[in-house]
Amino acid sequence: xxxxxxxxxxxxxxxxxxxxxxxxxxxxxxxxxxxxxxxxxxxxxxxxxxxxxxxxxxxxxxxxxxxxxxxxxxxxxxxxxxxxxxxxxxxxxxxxxxxxxxxxxxxxxx
Amino acid sequence: xxxxxxxxxxxxxxxxxxxxxxxxxxxxxxxxxxxxxxxxxxxxxxxxxxxxxxxxxxxxxxxxxxxxxxxxxxxxxxxxxxxxxxxxxxxxxxxxxxxxxxxxxxxxxxxxxx
Numbered sequence: 311x312x313x314x315x316x317x318x319x320x321x322x323x324x325x326x327x328x329x330x331x332x333x334x335x336x337x338x339x340x341x342x343x344x345x346x347x348x349x350x351x352x353x354x355x356x357x358x359x360x361x362x363x364x365x366x367x368x369x370x371x372x373x374x375x376x377x378x379x380x381x382x383x384x385x386x387x388x389x390x391x392x393x394x395x396x397x398x399x400x401x402x403x404x405x406x407x408x409x410x411x412x413x414x415x416x417x418x419x420x
Numbered sequence: 421x422x423x424x425x426x427x428x429x430x431x432x433x434x435x436x437x438x439x440x441x442x443x444x445x446x447x448x449x450x451x452x453x454x455x456x457x458x459x460x461x462x463x464x465x466x467x468x469x470x471x472x473x474x475x476x477x478x479x480x481x482x483x484x485x486x487x488x489x490x491x492x493x494x495x496x497x498x499x500x501x502x503x504x505x506x507x508x509x510x511x512x513x514x515x516x517x518x519x520x521x522x523x524x525x526x527x528x529x530x531x532x533x534x
Contacts, residue, residue: 341518353422353510353525356461361520399463403519406476410463 311337312337312404316411317404320391323390331414333400334382342403343383345374348413357398390418423447424526426511432532436497438499439510441529443511449524451475452494454486457528469494471477501512501533 313336317370332338335343337344341362346354360374361368367374369388376383386393400411423446433439444517445452454466456479460461465478469488480486488494498505514521 344523351527353512353528355422355525356522359520359522367481406468406519407478408465410465412462 311407312340312402312409314402314409314411316400316401316414317340317361318414319412320415320417322417322419325390325392327390329385329390329394329416329418331385331400331416332382332408333352333384333402333411334379334380335402335404335409337404338378340404340409343374343376344401344403345385346399346401347396348399349386354399387416390416392395392420394418422524422526424477424513424524426484426509426526428529429527430530430532434502434503434530434534435503437501437533438497439501441496441498441509441511441531441533442515443494443496443526445494445511446524449513449515451514451521452488452492453512453514453523454494454496454523455479455510455512455525456507458463458504459489461507466496468517475517498531503533504534507530 315331344359348354373386397413425444440489451467451470457463466480468476486496512523512525
């Protein structure tokens with residue numbers, strides 16, 4: 311099956327700086343890559359996603375890039391704010407299943 | 421608030437017991453997904469239903485079963501519980517269950533097996 315690796319596991323940035331979280335996947339057939347934000351005590355929330363036929367997608371301060379050849383995709387958050395502090399998960403859809411990374415705990419320091 | 425409701429919020433039970441977790445999807449959503457989140461295994465996809473039919477199966481143990489009823493609510497049944505089943509169980513729903521459909525997650529049920 312698919313194997314998704316996510317780095318780093320923890321990330322601290324100063325407010326206003328950028329944050330980058332990276333994921334790699336193993337199955338070249340995976341074709342959809344969502345990113346989720348999970349705040350304490352809540353369920354994951356989709357923040358951005360990308361299909362395998364697209365290299366980059368942006369939504370305001372959040373962007374995702376996908377390199378199919380290298381089998382990796384990254385989440386970029388610019389101008390970070392304290393409310394961006396949360397755990398972020400990447401995921402890959404292979405076949406009919408979703409496979410998740412192990413999560414990155416992002417702390418934005420005011 | 422995602423619009424997905426899950427009951428109960430917390431559940432404490434003993435090894436060997438059986439429990440049922442309930443999920444009501446967002447209004448208009450036909451597909452329901454179940455996930456398990458634990459410290460050692462992370463977030464794992466268990467199973468997906470669409471309009472009452474099983475659509476996809478993930479790492480769901482044989483001791484676990486699920487169904488989606490005609491009113492579209494879903495139940496996840498966990499039996500012969502083991503200590504390792506202690507986890508957060510999330511339900512999510514989406515409109516049509518397509519692979520790029522946005523999934524909306526509920527607040528989760530925290531299961532503790534003693």
